[in-house]
């Protein structure tokens with residue numbers, strides 16, 4: 001198993017935001033994390049990455065207990081996280097952002113950046129631009145590229161389509177599906193847009209008020225009319 | 237002519253110290269009130285090196301960098317990092333910063349007294365005099381030093397991987413740590429560099445002003461002004477801010493105190509702040525926050541209006 005999360009309770013300082021969340025993810029799988037605003041989706045992935053306080057529970061990465069590791073130590077093991085907000089370095093150029101993303105990579109960095117640009121060609125003509133001048137879609141693309149440069153084994157994406165126009169959002173989701181095909185990677189995709197996310201996921205985790213109310217097959221979640229109409233804004 | 241050179245020398249000191257002030261500000265978003273005392277530490281290091289080791293103040297520049305750099309690093313590790321880890325807010329950090337300032341300045345007073353009694357020479361109100369009555373060589377040296385430091389800092393921060401990582405870590409610590417940068421170390425390096433540059437600035441201070449344990453502290457407001465003017469989140473904005481503040485104070489007092497106005501020189505410190513307030517009303521985020529290209533194109537079309 002790539003990632004195992006066991007009865008995770010986490011929050012910020014003394015505050016508990018999520019309680020008793022458990023799931024596992026294999027390599028090559030895509031897990032959608034769904035739920036209304038404020039239900040604790042971001043807190044869950046931050047806790048996995050070591051950016052929120054873990055009160056109890058365990059996080060295993062490739063069988064190793066990484067619960068107490070610092071974010072940069074997890075990053076060096078192949079866990080890659082793209083935050084919901086502030087996911088690029090605004091004051092750095094696109095090129096500098098990609099170089100930074102590959103901070104822990106040695107000589108292969110240039111080749112790796114080249115490979116990623118093959119997958120995301122629109123970035124090529126933006127290399128010299130400061131990141132704060134990019135459009136929303138270009139920014140998300142850069143954030144994705146930064147994640148891919150590092151050949152992740154686990155890729156955690158927190159709402160990569162938030163505040164994007166629908167066609168751009170679909171394009172980003174298409175790219176994520178493509179990444180999943182071409183790279184040997186497990187993906188956790190946090191999404192508001194349940195329908196879009198479930199269209200490319202194997203499994204789904206539904207969070208409501210910090211608690212896990214569904215964990216299992218992505219398609220079956222859509223057929224649970226009680227959950228899907230209440231929390232996912234999807235009509236069946 | 238001499239006034240211009242003196243203004244330049246004063247500005248070099250302000251520039252070198254405000255770069256560091258900005259650098260530490262962006263790491264923790266707290267103004268370091270002890271930054272002026274780091275400048276004084278540099279001055280005293282040069283004095284101690286001159287008196288005890290018999291080397292020239294210029295040769296003591298690396299020592300001053302190390303001494304003030306270590307003092308800054310110590311305050312980061314002993315004060316700011318523990319507080320930051322406990323989730324201290326900006327007010328707590330600021331009060332801690334003021335307390336650190338008082339402690340450092342008191343230590344400088346104790347040091348000056350101890351040295352005065354033990355070496356039977358004055359360690360207060362001291363000046364560095366140059367051989368042969370040449371008053372201007374320090375102006376040349378401080379200008380060259382400032383230029384070299386600005387260029388090397390630029391190259392370090394923009395052309396080396398570690399420098400870019402430092403910028404990344406101070407801009408967005410959580411993203412930086414998520415991509416494997418050791419943010420804590422990057423912050424420590426920023427504090428070391430910031431303190432070091434203040435120390436270098438301090439070496440030049442006694443060439444111009446009789447120096448005692450309060451001298452750097454008295455300059456702090458000018459450094460703040462330079463940093464704010466340059467834009468508190470832009471390291472190289474402090475360079476421009478420092479020259480504007482330094483030149484305006486020295487040249488301004490020269491013009492205002494002479495005929496026809498003959499104003500008292502007691503107004504001197506007000507000049508850079510008056511300029512600061514006016515410039516901030518025009519550019520609230522500091523000079524680096526101005527969209528120069530848009531402003532220039534608007535000006536060239538002649539559509540700039542007040543407000």
Ligand SMILES: Nc1ncnc2c1ncn2[C@@H]1O[C@H](COP(=O)(O)OP(=O)(O)O)[C@@H](O)[C@H]1O
Pocket residue numbers: 012015017035036037038039040041042043044
């Ligand atoms: N840094 C923080 N400190 C304290 N509480 C927070 C912090 N970030 C988020 N929260 C709280 O945690 C809850 C869940 O937030 P979040 O995980 O961002 O939800 P989601 O990503 O599902 O919208 C919210 O009530 C939010 O107010």
Ligand SMILES: [Mg+2]
Pocket residue numbers: 041042043084158159
């Ligand atoms: Mg969220």
